[in-house]
Amino acid sequence: MSELSEEEREKIIKSSPVGTWALMLIVGAGMVAAWLFLYYGVFLPRGAID
């Protein structure tokens, strides 16, 4: 476990959470892409049911 100074710790806490943004983007884009693939790539080409 790394030892952070109080100054470094404060800087990290106050900085923008880049990792969280990246995770949010990856998860969101992944879920949207998966849904669009299932809807347009699998469901509709099989013939919609009415």
Added chain:
Amino acid sequence: MHIDPLEKKWAYVALAMVGLFVGIISIDALFHGINAPSNVETIDPASLHLSGEFAEDNLGVQVDDSGNVIVRVVAGRYGFYPKQITVPAGTPLTFRWSSMDVIHGIHLPMTNMSTMILPGYIAQLKTTFPKPGTYPLLCNEYCGMGHDHMWGSVTVVAKEHWTAPIKTASKKEGGSHE
């Protein structure tokens, strides 16, 4: 109530995704006519085989006077009647199912065809099979000891290789709309 700003942003992302998906489905439902099947027609399961559209001679694939391809199948423990049907690919099909005894279900893997067949009702689905092939037709509602032997098959052939049945069904439909 305090909500952490980051947590709020996650919630906005989730809400935006739900909004996008619901929006796409709503546009397809409203403008492209893609809706969940809904059809309420009743029929007497004890006498459906005696006359009307589900009499033996009317089962299977037929082309009505307007040129629509209609498939009528009766489900009963433990089989589908007829057991094998052949339909054209890329053609709008109307499937009409009815049960002569208990609740059955149908499922055609690798297609979107799936519904319950309730005795006393006619289950109607409209669809198009884009790809030729042979699809198993399975009962997907437990209907008794022979449930796992209840199956049939649907053969989808290219439109140019499909021959319409000679007999056409112009008889009055057996069900009654409600």
